Amino acid sequence: MSALDEIKIGGLGASRKRVEDSRFIRGKGNYTDDITLPGMLHMEILRSPLAHARIKSIDTSKAWDIPGVHLVLTGEMMATRNLAWMPTLSYDTQAVLATDKVRFQGQEVACVIADDPYIAKDACEAIDVDYEPLPVIVNPRQAVADGAPVIRDDKESQTGNVIYDWEVGDKAGTDRAFEQADLVSKLQLHYPRSHPSPIECCGSIADFNRATSKLTVYMTTQAPHIIRAAVALVAELPEHMIRIISPDIGGGFGNKVPVYPGYVCSILASILLERPVKWIEDKSGNLISTGFARDVYLDGEMALRRDGKILGVRIHTDADHGAFFSDAQPSKFKIGLMHSAFAAYDIPAAHLTARGTYTNKAPGGVAYRCSFRVTEAMFFQERMVQAAADDLGMDQAEFRRMNFVRDEDFPHRTPFGFLTDSGQYAKCLDVGLKAIDYEEFRREQAEARKRGRLLGLGISTMTEPLGAGNSREYDILGIKMFDSAELKVHMTGKAIVRTGAKTQGQGHETTWAQIVSHELGIPADDIVVEEGDTDTAPFGMGTYASRSTPVAGAAVAMVSRKIRAKARKLAAHLLEVSEEDVEWELGRFYVRSAPDRGVTIQECAMAAYSNMPDGMEPGLENTAYYDPPNLTWPFAVYIVTVEVDPETGVWDVLKMVAVDDCGVRINPMIVEGQIMGGLTEAYAMANMQFITFDADGNCVGSNYMDYLLPSAWETPGFELHSEVVTPCPHHPIGAKGIGECAAVGGPAAFVNAVIDALGGTGVRNIDMPLLPDRVWEAITYRRDVSGAPPVRADD
Amino acid sequence: MTIVYDDHEGQITDVPVRRIRFTVNGEKKIAEVEPRLLLAHLIRRGLGLTGTHMGCDTTNCGACTVLVDGRPVKSCTMLAVQADGHEISTVEGLASASELHPLQEGFREEHGLQCGFCTPGMMLAAKALLDENPDPSEEDVRWALSGNLCRCTGYQNIVKSVLWAAAKLRAEAGEA
Numbered sequence: 001m002s003a004l005d006e007i008k009i010g011g012l013g014a015s016r017k018r019v020e021d022s023r024f025i026r027g028k029g030n031y032t033d034d035i036t037l038p039g040m041l042h043m044e045i046l047r048s049p050l051a052h053a054r055i056k057s058i059d060t061s062k063a064w065d066i067p068g069v070h071l072v073l074t075g076e077m078m079a080t081r082n083l084a085w086m087p088t089l090s091y092d093t094q095a096v097l098a099t100d101k102v103r104f105q106g107q108e109v110a111c112v113i114a115d116d117p118y119i120a121k122d123a124c125e126a127i128d129v130d131y132e133p134l135p136v137i138v139n140p141r142q143a144v145a146d147g148a149p150v151i152r153d154d155k156e157s158q159t160g161n162v163i164y165d166w167e168v169g170d171k172a173g174t175d176r177a178f179e180q181a182d183l184v185s186k187l188q189l190h191y192p193r194s195h196p197s198p199i200e201c202c203g204s205i206a207d208f209n210r211a212t213s214k215l216t217v218y219m220t221t222q223a224p225h226i227i228r229a230a231v232a233l234v235a236e237l238p239e240h241m242i243r244i245i246s247p248d249i250g251g252g253f254g255n256k257v258p259v260y261p262g263y264v265c266s267i268l269a270s271i272l273l274e275r276p277v278k279w280i281e282d283k284s285g286n287l288i289s290t291g292f293a294r295d296v297y298l299d300g301e302m303a304l305r306r307d308g309k310i311l312g313v314r315i316h317t318d319a320d321h322g323a324f325f326s327d328a329q330p331s332k333f334k335i336g337l338m339h340s341a342f343a344a345y346d347i348p349a350a351h352l353t354a355r356g357t358y359t360n361k362a363p364g365g366v367a368y369r370c371s372f373r374v375t376e377a378m379f380f381q382e383r384m385v386q387a388a389a390d391d392l393g394m395d396q397a398e399f400r401r402m403n404f405v406r407d408e409d410f411p412h413r414t415p416f417g418f419l420t421d422s423g424q425y426a427k428c429l430d431v432g433l434k435a436i437d438y439e440e441f442r443r444e445q446a447e448a449r450k451r452g453r454l455l456g457l458g459i460s461t462m463t464e465p466l467g468a469g470n471s472r473e474y475d476i477l478g479i480k481m482f483d484s485a486e487l488k489v490h491m492t493g494k495a496i497v498r499t500g501a502k503t504q505g506q507g508h509e510t511t512w513a514q515i516v517s518h519e520l521g522i523p524a525d526d527i528v529v530e531e532g533d534t535d536t537a538p539f540g541m542g543t544y545a546s547r548s549t550p551v552a553g554a555a556v557a558m559v560s561r562k563i564r565a566k567a568r569k570l571a572a573h574l575l576e577v578s579e580e581d582v583e584w585e586l587g588r589f590y591v592r593s594a595p596d597r598g599v600t601i602q603e604c605a606m607a608a609y610s611n612m613p614d615g616m617e618p619g620l621e622n623t624a625y626y627d628p629p630n631l632t633w634p635f636a637v638y639i640v641t642v643e644v645d646p647e648t649g650v651w652d653v654l655k656m657v658a659v660d661d662c663g664v665r666i667n668p669m670i671v672e673g674q675i676m677g678g679l680t681e682a683y684a685m686a687n688m689q690f691i692t693f694d695a696d697g698n699c700v701g702s703n704y705m706d707y708l709l710p711s712a713w714e715t716p717g718f719e720l721h722s723e724v725v726t727p728c729p730h731h732p733i734g735a736k737g738i739g740e741c742a743a744v745g746g747p748a749a750f751v752n753a754v755i756d757a758l759g760g761t762g763v764r765n766i767d768m769p770l771l772p773d774r775v776w777e778a779i780t781y782r783r784d785v786s787g788a789p790p791v792r793a794d795d
Numbered sequence: 796m797t798i799v800y801d802d803h804e805g806q807i808t809d810v811p812v813r814r815i816r817f818t819v820n821g822e823k824k825i826a827e828v829e830p831r832l833l834l835a836h837l838i839r840r841g842l843g844l845t846g847t848h849m850g851c852d853t854t855n856c857g858a859c860t861v862l863v864d865g866r867p868v869k870s871c872t873m874l875a876v877q878a879d880g881h882e883i884s885t886v887e888g889l890a891s892a893s894e895l896h897p898l899q900e901g902f903r904e905e906h907g908l909q910c911g912f913c914t915p916g917m918m919l920a921a922k923a924l925l926d927e928n929p930d931p932s933e934e935d936v937r938w939a940l941s942g943n944l945c946r947c948t949g950y951q952n953i954v955k956s957v958l959w960a961a962a963k964l965r966a967e968a969g970e971a
Contacts, residue, residue, distance in 0.1 A: 017903055024911030025899040027846015027886030031912065034845035118831070199850040199858050199946055200912045250848065250912030251946050283851040505910030505947045673906050676949035704855030704944070712950040713941035 010524030051697020088326035106288030177312025200250025223542025293368030327365030336373030456757025462745030466737025467550025493602030500540010519560030521587020546737030649776030682746020820888030857943030886915035907956030909947030
């Protein structure tokens with residue numbers, strides 16, 4: 001018997017068609033809003049129209065009078081159950097329903113539970129709230145100004161609006177580097193507030209059963225086990241009586257990690273009414289109140305030697321966290337993994353200071369398609385590198401190449417203390433430059449310039465830390481960041497694998513089976529994958545920050561190896577030889593001295609239930625918990641060429657190439673899908689997608705008419721390259737995270753391209769998104785353009 | 796049929812009701828609906844056809860796209876009463892019992908979906924295009940789908956999926 005063809009059985013490297021597609025293309029997905037339970041009621045939330053105001057009174061009597069209304073909840077009522085406030089994922093508190101005052105536009109003030117969502121909405125409009133407006137703060141500068149109102153006057157220890165001052169790196173070493181510098185290059189920018197905005201909004205159906213005391217919650221969560229723990233703590237229910245089920249999710253991108261007031265209210269309502277209560281958020285609710293991302297002011301400088309060597313970097317970040325510090329991030333780091341900046345470059349010294357402030361804006365600070373603020377880190381890195389190369393008069397590609405960490409220098413300790421694992425940075429850059437035809441484009445650019453046409457080329461490179469933990473350094477609220485997988489091989493050799501991750505479109509149902517297939521030789525079609533039910537799935541931290549393949553995927557490989565180890569004993573028993581004489585090839589054990597004598601993994605599975613050796617525990621099942629030794633560090637080069645219209649400021653993408661080295665690709669088709677999706681979000685952020693606020697704290701971007709997302713028409717085509725493969729040295733199958741790389745590294749490529757097109761004008765920065773009016777202003781007045789709120793009249 | 800109201804001292808709001816007749820996926824239906832009921836809610840709640848999704852409420856995202864008399868319509872913007880006398884097609888009507896529609900096959904073959912939430916609307920918008928133009932260019936497809944948002948795929952594979960389906964439909968038409 002010959003070895004199996006791994007690609008044919010859907011193993012590692014197969015572009016296997018997705019299992020989950022069968023239901024989605026038929027309209028048979030099972031999203032939260034598709035679920036209807038007997039006796040189910042509907043909940044709607046009344047939100048604050050003002051960004052900062054004291055609540056003088058709330059009159060709910062007219063709402064109660066509407067037929068079909070079962071319950072009207074206010075903060076006062078929540079307070080009697082100690083639920084008016086809840087803890088956040090960053091050791092702060094957040095109002096569930098406002099009691100004292102509202103602190104951002106869209107904040108939850110009351111909710112109505114009724115027979116029908118239309119009735120619930122009617123009743124919300126019948127609630128009369130008397131507000132006393134207060135001065136509004138929409139950026140950190142206002143937050144720390146003299147006489148600024150204290151937003152969090154609910155906290156006794158809070159005398160101003162600063163949440164934290166934090167630093168990391170080597171201050172003294174960095175100071176020395178700047179003393180030795182021939183040239184210091186500076187850059188200031190604002191990474192605008194963005195919203196992950198999956199097409200499906202958040203929602204939940206809470207179903208409390210008095211007879212069993214069990215609470216089942218169907219909800220849009222990327223991290224069901226964290227939610228179970230949070231519900232146990234917040235609602236003070238016993239954890240074994242809480243079952244969180246995350247059904248199909250219509251996109252997450254970080255938006256569906258936090259605990260939101262709507263979830264909590266639906267749970268309390270179900271407990272009070274003893275009926276299932278469904279809450280489905282509308283788009284405005286989603287955009288104005290749930291986890292935003294970014295909104296960071298970055299101010300940095302780079303110490304340079306005349307020959308182009310980078311000697312040191314200083315960064316100061318000023319983060320606008322909104323009204324509650326509820327970032328979903330590892331607890332040891334106040335500004336996420338911002339200090340992963342410049343990890344791809346060999347820089348002797350670096351120092352970062354960070355300040356966080358409260359403002360009258362929605363809370364969040366979620367990792368929107370990135371590993372805890374690495375998007376801001378990589379954006380600043382590549383914008384700073386471009387500015388430095390320009391200041392030195394050096395070629396953009398050469399400047400990067402000479403400062404890259406070299407292939408032979410891994411593992412490499414970054415100046416902020418991360419240990420990068422592997423990579424071929426220069427090779428990736430070469431592939432990208434060739435694909436964009438770099439030299440030829442530079443010639444065309446010079447020619448075009450003579451005729452008044454503005455062409456530009458932008459390079460962005462990135463490496464990001466993906467796959468938190470290890471558990472020594474990474475935890476959320478003290479819960480260590482590891483993951484798990486459970487594998488049960490049935491007697492006929494078919495199997496089920498469950499993990500603590502939760503797919504939202506990434507294709508786990510397809511790819512986890514491929515890992516098992518690679519490890520055990522069981523055809524992928526014989527393996528079903530299940531996630532998202534806390535009563536059945538092993539504990540895990542969920543899916544975000546590109547951590548599924550690095551952590552849960554590794555656990556799938558490790559549990560498969562445990563199964564194989566037991567199967568080897570079964571094989572030895574069946575073959576009547578000692579275990580040491582048994583060899584493995586994909587899907588089959590055989591006798592070393594007689595390769596024709598063998599048993600398949602399926603025969604071993606049958607033996608585990610029907611013919612195990614004396615004394616062996618029956619069955620072929622196991623669980624693995626995987627605590628990664630390090631993060632994985634994929635690398636990418638993104639290069640964009642653009643043409644800018646000097647008359648209007650409109651810019652078009654001419655070509656974009658992406659070179660991603662994410663180590664071993666489990667399913668190349670799915671990996672490419674992730675990259676294209678990320679590039680599109682990068683384009684969106686660079687071109688049109690942002691949330692801003694006017695001086696009164698009104699959210700501009702509260703619906704899809706104001707919050708612009710690119711359609712198929714605007715989105716450019718992408719050319720993907722997968723030639724460079726550097727397996728992760730510590731991951732069981734050599735894979736690295738990939739889901740977010742393009743969204744992280746992509747934005748700087750677009751912005752660098754536009755700034756490059758404006759070469760000679762002295763413009764160093766235009767804040768994203770590069771709206772036509774901003775680009776036009778930069779060209780016309782030869783000046784930098786800030787996008788910081790309050791909103792500009794032209795935008 | 797039974798409707799139970801909570802008795803608030805005999806007070807029942809007189810919810811106005813209109814009777815409408817329409818066809819959904821080839822089946823004739825009669826429904827009694829509140830005049831303000833959105834077509835999307837009639838489809839999802841009234842008919843239980845949950846493949847039509849709701850994303851944005853403002854007619855921007857296209858997740859709720861269905862065909863009304865063959866033309867793509869965002870069903871969150873149309874009232875159910877406006878469907879009176881019309882033919883509605885939803886994603887559930889695309890496949891026959893034994894066979895997928897080429898668009899469904901195309902989306903699977905070309906990895907034209909990830910989370911799947913926009914997919915039904917995308918396929919129906921694409922169907923309206925292919926019914927009119929069996930041999931569209933990439934640009935035609937991008938324009939036809941420009942009212943439907945996807946946050947996962949970056950559209951490139953969606954365009955490929957539609958072109959895959961167009962080619963298959965043309966081949967089938969050639970054989971016929």
